[in-house]
Amino acid sequence: VHVACLIRTTVKITMGGLFSTPDRAFSPAEAKGGADIVPMRTALLCIEFQNEFTTEGGKLHGAVKDSMAATGMLAKAAKVAATCREKGVTVIHAPISFAADGSDNPNKGLGILAGCHNDKLFTAGTWNSEFHASMKPADGDAVVTGKKGLDAFPGTDLEAILKSKGIETVVLCGFLTNCCVESSMRTAYEKGFNTITLTDCCATTSADGQKGACEGTFGMFSAPMSADEFMKKL
Secondary structure (H helix, E strand, O other), X not given: OHHHHHHHHHHHHHHHHHHOOOOOOOOOOOOOOOOOOOHHHEEEEEEOOEHHHHOOOOOOHHHHHHHHHHHOHHHHHHXXXXXXXXXXXXXXXXXXXXXXOOOOOOOOOOHHHHHHHHOOOOEOOOHHHOEOHHHOOOOOOEEOOOOOOOOOOOOOOHXXXXXXXXXXXXXXXXXXXXXXXXXXHHHHHHOOOEEEEEEEEEEOOOXXXXXXXXXXXXXXXXXXXXXXXXXXXX
């Protein structure tokens, strides 16, 4: 009897966990993938348009400048942001920064975050971590706080911002195509948002990396499109 009760209880707990959605913004029945683009329910998420990447003198500019130039992504992203503001789309900026001693770096012993720590990238309070002049937040824009890792969701107020504004569609652009943009895209998708990636408004460190993301993984977790294609939908 005790064993049978234990089995029933275990099954009940397991099934309850299976169908609950504590980490999702929408239940399966409410998920927004494939939804029509409604400007007032759409957010443009601009990831790491900071001098460290975008500007001569930034420690990572040399690694991404060819990718940036290949599509003219900086000018296109600025144009998209301006158009979004005109059409009533929420513009959200997601910068990254670290304390000078790296004490807030969430995984500084491995991978790209180790590189950020060892090379003292995106140090808070420095020119390197400031927004590029063409992509500075405007009145009415939102700025994500707390971004220390690659994905723009963990440890930040991004999801709270999206929910407070009734956002259903998240449109992503920025740096790096196959790192922070892709990580954030995957999470937005998993949370049930309708996700769009702007392939010519992103840049990374190699042509192969750009192609692999834009022609590969982006299509698995979003609707990839050009800046012009997106703006025509607004």
